[in-house]
Amino acid sequence: MLKEKFDILETTCVPLPLENVDTDQIIPARFLSATTREGFGENLFRDWRYDKSGRKNESFVLNNPKYSGKILVAGKNFGSGSSREHAVWALVDYGFRAVVSSFFADIFRNNSLNNGLLPVMVQENFLKDLLDLIIKEPGNKIRIDLAEQSLYVISSGESVRFEINPYKKECLMKGLDDIDYLLSIKNSITAYEFRNTLKK
Amino acid sequence: MEPKTLFDKIWDSHVVRSIKEGPDVLYIDRHFIHEVTSPQAFAGLKQRGIPVFRPGKILATADHNIPTKDQNLPIKDELSRNQVETLEENCRQYGIEYFGLNHPKNGIVHVVGPELGYTLPGMTIVCGDSHTSTHGAFGAIAFGIGTSEVEMVLATQCILQPRPKRMRISVTGKLNKGVTSKDIILYIISQISTGGATGYFVEYAGSAIEALSMEGRMTICNMSIEMGARGGLIAPDETTYEYLKQVPTIGNQPDFYALLKDWNKLKSDRGAEFDRELTFDAGKIRPMITYGTNPGMGIAIDDSIPAIDDISEDRSASFRKSLDYMGFIPGMKLLGHPIDYVFLGSCTNGRIEDLRAFANFVKGKKKASRITALIVPGSKKVEQQAINEGLVKILKKAGFELRQPACSSCLAMNEDKVPAGKYAVSTSNRNFEGRQGPGARTLLASPLTAAAAAVTGRITDPRDLLNN
Numbered sequence: 001m002l003k004e005k006f007d008i009l010e011t012t013c014v015p016l017p018l019e020n021v022d023t024d025q026i027i028p029a030r031f032l033s034a035t036t037r038e039g040f041g042e043n044l045f046r047d048w049r050y051d052k053s054g055r056k057n058e059s060f061v062l063n064n065p066k067y068s069g070k071i072l073v074a075g076k077n078f079g080s081g082s083s084r085e086h087a088v089w090a091l092v093d094y095g096f097r098a099v100v101s102s103f104f105a106d107i108f109r110n111n112s113l114n115n116g117l118l119p120v121m122v123q124e125n126f127l128k129d130l131l132d133l134i135i136k137e138p139g140n141k142i143r144i145d146l147a148e149q150s151l152y153v154i155s156s157g158e159s160v161r162f163e164i165n166p167y168k169k170e171c172l173m174k175g176l177d178d179i180d181y182l183l184s185i186k187n188s189i190t191a192y193e194f195r196n197t198l199k200k
Numbered sequence: 201m202e203p204k205t206l207f208d209k210i211w212d213s214h215v216v217r218s219i220k221e222g223p224d225v226l227y228i229d230r231h232f233i234h235e236v237t238s239p240q241a242f243a244g245l246k247q248r249g250i251p252v253f254r255p256g257k258i259l260a261t262a263d264h265n266i267p268t269k270d271q272n273l274p275i276k277d278e279l280s281r282n283q284v285e286t287l288e289e290n291c292r293q294y295g296i297e298y299f300g301l302n303h304p305k306n307g308i309v310h311v312v313g314p315e316l317g318y319t320l321p322g323m324t325i326v327c328g329d330s331h332t333s334t335h336g337a338f339g340a341i342a343f344g345i346g347t348s349e350v351e352m353v354l355a356t357q358c359i360l361q362p363r364p365k366r367m368r369i370s371v372t373g374k375l376n377k378g379v380t381s382k383d384i385i386l387y388i389i390s391q392i393s394t395g396g397a398t399g400y401f402v403e404y405a406g407s408a409i410e411a412l413s414m415e416g417r418m419t420i421c422n423m424s425i426e427m428g429a430r431g432g433l434i435a436p437d438e439t440t441y442e443y444l445k446q447v448p449t450i451g452n453q454p455d456f457y458a459l460l461k462d463w464n465k466l467k468s469d470r471g472a473e474f475d476r477e478l479t480f481d482a483g484k485i486r487p488m489i490t491y492g493t494n495p496g497m498g499i500a501i502d503d504s505i506p507a508i509d510d511i512s513e514d515r516s517a518s519f520r521k522s523l524d525y526m527g528f529i530p531g532m533k534l535l536g537h538p539i540d541y542v543f544l545g546s547c548t549n550g551r552i553e554d555l556r557a558f559a560n561f562v563k564g565k566k567k568a569s570r571i572t573a574l575i576v577p578g579s580k581k582v583e584q585q586a587i588n589e590g591l592v593k594i595l596k597k598a599g600f601e602l603r604q605p606a607c608s609s610c611l612a613m614n615e616d617k618v619p620a621g622k623y624a625v626s627t628s629n630r631n632f633e634g635r636q637g638p639g640a641r642t643l644l645a646s647p648l649t650a651a652a653a654a655v656t657g658r659i660t661d662p663r664d665l666l667n668n
Binding site: 166167 | 216217219221222223225227236237239240243244248250253264265277279280282283286328329330344345346347348349351352355356357358359360361362364394395398399425426428430494496514515517518521611612613620630632633634635638639
């Protein structure tokens with residue numbers, strides 16, 4: 001089971017106008033020694049958020065009191081690099097429920113969907129305008145409606161549709177995860193194994 | 201019959217069922233696990249109260265979070281020690297084969313699997329590590345997964361995956377002297393960018409790929425993820441069979457020749473369709489080096505870093521941030537730039553062939569005094585082979601010592617960190633900010649280019665100093 005179901009999310013956004021943000025930046029390797037899924041939020045973007053001596057880097061967006069919200073809006077190819085799911089756990093633990101970008105690395109996208117963090121892929125031009133808007137006017141809210149597959153910018157009235165696999169959409173809306181599904185088809189899996197042993 | 205790609209042949213034969221408008225349920229033949237991305241998956245199973253479904257299909261190693269010195273002593277760092285002990289305990293509890301610290305078969309998961317015959321043509325292979333793509337060199341579908349997916353495979357031996365698109369990258373012609381498979385893949389990534397193959401599974405083909413050893417092919421497939429690909433694979437051929445024949449558990453099987461017959465079918469049919477096709481000329485590739493903070497930011501070693509005018513406006517912020525981090529300026533040349541660290545190792549270049557290339561290059565030369573070198577074999581087997589072949593002696597004479605096997609400075613989870621602000625020429629796979637330690641500046645290159653930097657203390661074209 002997923003911790004939370006996903007339905008409608010209406011919130012302000014945090015802009016991160018950088019491309020190719022890799023999972024090493026989201027959560028550096030030296031914080032991966034834990035054996036539980038909790039507590040990664042405090043080290044989210046650790047080396048961008050704090051300097052070497054542990055002081056807050058005031059220019060980084062998470063330390064800027066103007067910006068807050070449950071949606072991270074980031075440049076293209078977000079979540080590239082290492083497969084570490086800790087990156088998603090860190091984003092979720094910090095309080096994010098969705099990430100908007102013009103495209104996501106494959107493993108990161110799968111990891112997000114498996115943890116109820118919605119990756120919303122939008123056109124490059126739309127992303128650029130959205131980033132400009134929320135950087136200038138941080139109070140702007142976005143509404144993400146999963147059932148409608150729509151992202152709606154409240155101040156401008158602009159709305160775009162995003163794609164999501166219908167199976168994954170249902171999982172998110174009902175709070176189900178893949179293991180629930182796979183366990184329910186165990187008979188098919190053993191039948192597959194049986195067929196394959198016969199072939200050999 | 202409709203012509204099929206190699207990828208589709210393997211994928212189709214592993215589909216347990218397809219969900220309408222959804223992902224496929226894919227059966228997994230081999231599951232590799234390690235200490236960093238598995239503990240939460242085992243905890244999930246316990247929470248659900250379910251067992252490991254097929255423990256015999258799993259192999260565990262400790263590699264990411266272990267030291268490269270004094271491996272016989274307890275791990276000093278408490279969290280790291282706890283993580284390794286958790287893996288050991290989980291393996292014992294569920295009856296999973298485990299190559300822990302000091303086990304004669306221990307090593308980096310992507311080095312150990314192939315060299316011991318756990319990786320075979322036609323298999324589906326996953327591991328909670330993005331460099332699982334390495335195993336594709338044997339003509340397998342191998343890809344990295346997250347911890348929730350590790351839990352799925354532990355619980356059901358299956359995973360839900362949308363079918364990726366297919367790309368074929370052909371590298372034709374012949375490599376020039378001093379140019380290696382690492383340069384091929386760094387070149388390809390520099391051409392198509394770090395996200396250029398996202399959504400695709402890549403088949404590498406062409407005469408330059410066919411001419412590579414298995415080690416060279418693994419280096420190429422290993423870095424498929426660095427251009428965003430789900431994985432990369434190469435059709436098995438005589439080179440593959442010859443390699444596997446030498447692996448005792450495989451080559452000595454009474455039905456080895458029956459296996460060969462099956463493996464021989466593992467190639468893309470003539471006329472099979474790819475969603476995207478790219479071709480590169482091996483003869484045009486020079487030794488490569490990266491100058492920025494993603495693996496796509498690479499140039500030929502004797503070229504200059506792009507000027508700011510060559511970078512599109514929307515990319516310029518990321519480009520500037522990257523160069524600031526590296527302490528470089530747009531348009532500058534890298535040749536002659538001082539280097540502080542050299543790292544030879546990792547699942548990209550920690551195999552025997554890499555150690556041979558490095559040792560042969562430094563033979564009769566001396567390590568530059570300013571260089572701190574980390575020479576880390578990918579496995580116990582590689583370590584032993586390096587001793588047996590006299591490579592360790594050559595290295596020692598040139599001022600280098602061999603560490604013990606681990607992932608080491610590739611991701612610097614252990615003590616093998618590059619200090620802030622220092623420059624490292626590294627044979628690993630990622631030059632992300634802080635990858636080799638907070639503030640560390642990484643330049644990715646081949647074992648030969650690393651060796652050249654190690655003996656001169658500067659970024660050096662290896663072609664100028666090749667032995668024989």
